[in-house]
């Protein structure tokens with residue numbers, strides 16, 4: 406059995422932000438949640454160490470990633486916080502992982518874990534590429550031998566009995582360290598090093614945050630692009646006694662479109678394209694015409710809900726192209742107003758929304774004026790959220 410301790414009680418002094426960095430959102434999910442997700446298949450229990458007053462925020466973030474967890478209160482230092490967490494661990498091995506390292510890969514977790522099972526203590530580290538100097542004030546004191554220097558990351562994994570021994574020894578001897586491995590080293594147990602990952606950065610400064618955000622945006626996972634595309638198609642019947650509403654604009658005409666909602670065929674096609682691009686199904690799934698809640702609904706409001714659903718996944722519309730297929734009436738005089746309505750809802754610039762209208766030269770049911778159809782292709786992309 407494996408326990409994980411996530412120290413999340415830090416104060417984010419270097420982030421210049423009111424909100425603690427582990428609660429800041431990256432592509433729709435808090436940093437803390439994202440730091441836990443890569444661990445969830447490897448650990449049996451998670452102990453998250455929170456700052457007083459942030460327990461509920463922590464609970465919310467952690468429940469989005471794992472089921473079996475406890476929130477415990479942190480101490481004055483990272484070391485004290487991990488110690489508080491360690492008291493609650495029951496696993497044979499303990500994995501300590503920073504709550505602000507969301508880019509750790511499952512592969513790295515697996516490699517550290519298997520080294521720890523073999524050697525009792527394992528950490529990921531990377532050889533430093535820059536020359537490291539000891540500096541006092543603005544003067545160099547000495548140059549350290551680079552070939553011996555490694556930058557250490559988390560997760561670090563230890564046999565629980567060993568980590569407990571190390572923490573007890575540190576408390577008895579007033580040893581303070583910035584990582585757990587140092588305490589294990591202090592009791593003389595060898596610590597095995599596995600190759601870390603360049604991308605496994607700890608978010609400490611606003612620059613780190615932006616960099617990690619870009620990694621999620623552009624390299625989210627293998628085979629996934631930051632730009633996604635969806636297609637939408639809809640037809641409604643033209644009947645007397647109904648208003649004709651297209652793109653949220655009421656168009657004077659003898660007939661209107663028949664449907665459960667306001668039957669705005671253009672917006673329906675656009676909604677389906679946006680949902681499709683986001684992998685969220687279709688409008689039938691979210692606004693079924695069997696549900697009285699949507700009777701007479703304004704499609705502009707439904708579109709606003711779709712935009713919110715995208716935002717919840719960290720996505721926003723990037724462009725909309727659509728075509729209305731109608732024999733009559735002539736629609737070109739209304740296109741600019743439709744674009745303006747759509748721009749208001751989607752927050753897209755007007756030049757990212759393109760509405761076209763065509764006829765079928767009198768052919769088929771559309772040509773006979775029995776209905777109006779619309780098609781749309783939309784792209785969506787991952788949002789850049791500013792801190």
Ligand code: MG
Pocket residue numbers: 639640641664668669670673
């Ligand atoms: Mg429809």
